[in-house]
Amino acid sequence: MAVSTTAQSRPTDDVELPIPNFIGGEWIRSSASDALPVHDPGTGEPLGRVPLSTRDDVHAAVAAAKEAFPAWRATPAVDRVRVLFRLQALLHEHRDDLARDLSREHGKNVAECSGEIQRGIENVEHACCIPTLMMGDTLEDVARGIDCETVRQPLGVFAGITPYNFPVMIPMWFWPYAVATGNTFVLKPSEQDPLTHQRIVELAAQAGLPSGVLNIVHGDHSAADAILEHPDVAGISFVGSSAVARMVYAKAAQTGKRVQALGGAKNHMVVLPDADLDFASEAAISSVFGSAGQRCLANSVLVGVGEAYDRVKERVLDRATSLRVGYGLDEDTFMGPVISRRHRDRVVDLIDQGEREGASVALDGRGFQVDGYPEGHWVGPTVLEGVEPGTHVGQEEIFGPVLGLTRAESVEEAIALMHEIEYGNATSIFTQSGRAAREFRYHAGISMIGVNIGVAAPMACFPFGGSRGSFYGDLKAQGKDAVEFFTDKRVIISRW
Ligand code: NAD
Numbered sequence: 001m002a003v004s005t006t007a008q009s010r011p012t013d014d015v016e017l018p019i020p021n022f023i024g025g026e027w028i029r030s031s032a033s034d035a036l037p038v039h040d041p042g043t044g045e046p047l048g049r050v051p052l053s054t055r056d057d058v059h060a061a062v063a064a065a066k067e068a069f070p071a072w073r074a075t076p077a078v079d080r081v082r083v084l085f086r087l088q089a090l091l092h093e094h095r096d097d098l099a100r101d102l103s104r105e106h107g108k109n110v111a112e113c114s115g116e117i118q119r120g121i122e123n124v125e126h127a128c129c130i131p132t133l134m135m136g137d138t139l140e141d142v143a144r145g146i147d148c149e150t151v152r153q154p155l156g157v158f159a160g161i162t163p164y165n166f167p168v169m170i171p172m173w174f175w176p177y178a179v180a181t182g183n184t185f186v187l188k189p190s191e192q193d194p195l196t197h198q199r200i201v202e203l204a205a206q207a208g209l210p211s212g213v214l215n216i217v218h219g220d221h222s223a224a225d226a227i228l229e230h231p232d233v234a235g236i237s238f239v240g241s242s243a244v245a246r247m248v249y250a251k252a253a254q255t256g257k258r259v260q261a262l263g264g265a266k267n268h269m270v271v272l273p274d275a276d277l278d279f280a281s282e283a284a285i286s287s288v289f290g291s292a293g294q295r296c297l298a299n300s301v302l303v304g305v306g307e308a309y310d311r312v313k314e315r316v317l318d319r320a321t322s323l324r325v326g327y328g329l330d331e332d333t334f335m336g337p338v339i340s341r342r343h344r345d346r347v348v349d350l351i352d353q354g355e356r357e358g359a360s361v362a363l364d365g366r367g368f369q370v371d372g373y374p375e376g377h378w379v380g381p382t383v384l385e386g387v388e389p390g391t392h393v394g395q396e397e398i399f400g401p402v403l404g405l406t407r408a409e410s411v412e413e414a415i416a417l418m419h420e421i422e423y424g425n426a427t428s429i430f431t432q433s434g435r436a437a438r439e440f441r442y443h444a445g446i447s448m449i450g451v452n453i454g455v456a457a458p459m460a461c462f463p464f465g466g467s468r469g470s471f472y473g474d475l476k477a478q479g480k481d482a483v484e485f486f487t488d489k490r491v492i493i494s495r496w
Contacts, residue, residue: 010198023216024061024212030057036220038194038195041338042326042376044376073183077131095114098196105196106167122460124176134181148494151489154181159236162174165296184213192340239261240263262470264469266396268303281319284302326370350393354387411436415443427448448465
């Protein structure tokens with residue numbers, strides 16, 4: 001049932017009613033009878049309901065995207081990106097409001113939300129370069145009187161299945177590039193915090209994105225499954241936990257789809273004795289506890305090498321003890337709540353398990369409360385000492401404000417320790433030695449490496465994604481990889 005025929009005017013949010021899907025340029029209520037609540041993780045206040053969209057809803061969205069494809073593909077690339085230029089301006093204009101909305105449904109502080117929106121905008125800006133990025137190659141006289149050229153062509157309908165931790169930015173690692181290259185797109189956002197992206201889609205429609213080019217279907221793994229099984233979906237961009245990423249990769253392979261599946265992480269930060277230890281400790285605090293540790297680039301194990309260990313431990317503990325934990329919209333909040341009660345319980349269980357495995361709890365965030373917010377999903381900053389790679393807590397992604405400390409006697413030993421972990425997303429080294437930094441980047445075997453950088457986040461013009469258990473696929477998000485992923489290189493060999 002269509003609830004409004006105007007793409008740009010989303011029906012007013014009634015927290016009792018499931019939020020609409022966006023299909024073929026219209027806001028449409030799902031045919032599902034079930035919906036999940038979306039809560040403010042700091043206050044527990046209900047913010048809306050997410051429909052568990054049905055197979056029929058997914059089929060309607062894919063059909064709309066398929067129908068829109070021929071005309072959109074035939075739209076010149078320069079005209080396609082003009083829509084994105086307008087979207088970029090609208091996103092800037094609304095950035096502050098969007099950041100506040102995002103803070104309410106995710107919990108991180110407003111500055112972090114504004115930073116996330118900026119990263120989304122940068123992907124729109126990079127996608128505006130498509131007329132150049134999408135160019136092919138030519139060679140005259142590959143044989144006598146014969147010329148050869150490649151052209152990049154879009155493939156049709158792509159789909160994105162995205163996680164809760166960056167609900168604005170991560171969808172924008174994908175759909176701006178997909179549509180700029182002439183494809184159409186179906187997005188299934190996280191069911192935990194899908195509200196702010198509704199506004200982004202509204203702005204895209206306002207910027208002039210034609211009906212059916214970008215569609216949203218809300219729901220959980222059932223809607224994701226219907227997307228994965230749909231024969232008209234040419235490719236899948238997935239971001240989430242590794243177990244699901246592996247499964248998505250396998251399913252997409254079975255159904256012959258292109259796939260890029262970005263998974264979880266367990267990132268190490270290695271600090272050498274020659275590092276600026278105040279600087280390294282500050283970087284650790286922001287990397288580990290920023291966004292309450294719910295970042296795939298968060299460093300969650302700090303490896304102090306030699307005498308750096310005790311010195312950096314003392315500094316980090318001192319700073320972590322005084323971090324301001326509170327409601328994301330309150331001024332001066334450094335760290336907000338985690339996304340849900342269930343996730344808080346999982347993080348606390350992992351801390352308990354770490355303690356049972358022999359780690360000592362140097363700073364305990366279990367049972368943390370914030371005055372005035374009794375319903376918030378709080379975990380205070382937590383530091384575990386003696387987190388070894390062989391233990392569960394040393395192997396598993398916690399995705400909360402928990403720092404594990406361990407020591408090594410050399411860079412080589414620190415690298416060997418990282419190699420015992422299944423993940424390969426990001427890592428950082430802090431040192432003043434160019435030689436040590438070179439050894440580290442040479443042998444780390446991890447995809448995103450920070451040298452004196454605590455959060456090794458590639459900008460939009462560079463690829464974003466991990467390796468080993470953190471990534472299934474070959475072409476990553478953002479950058480030139482996005483252009484490769486969303487187009488096929490077709491070779492034309494001509495004789496006249
Ligand atoms: P999640 O795996 O629970 O969910 C991600 C998406 O997959 C959601 O849209 C969800 O509805 C869908 N989904 C869940 N189960 C599914 C199934 N069985 N089949 C198909 N789809 C399914 O992840 P999350 O809790 O939302 O996000 C946190 C995870 O995402 C962490 O592991 C984090 O490291 C990871 N992450 C990775 C990156 C990266 O760049 N590698 C970036 C951000 C987040």
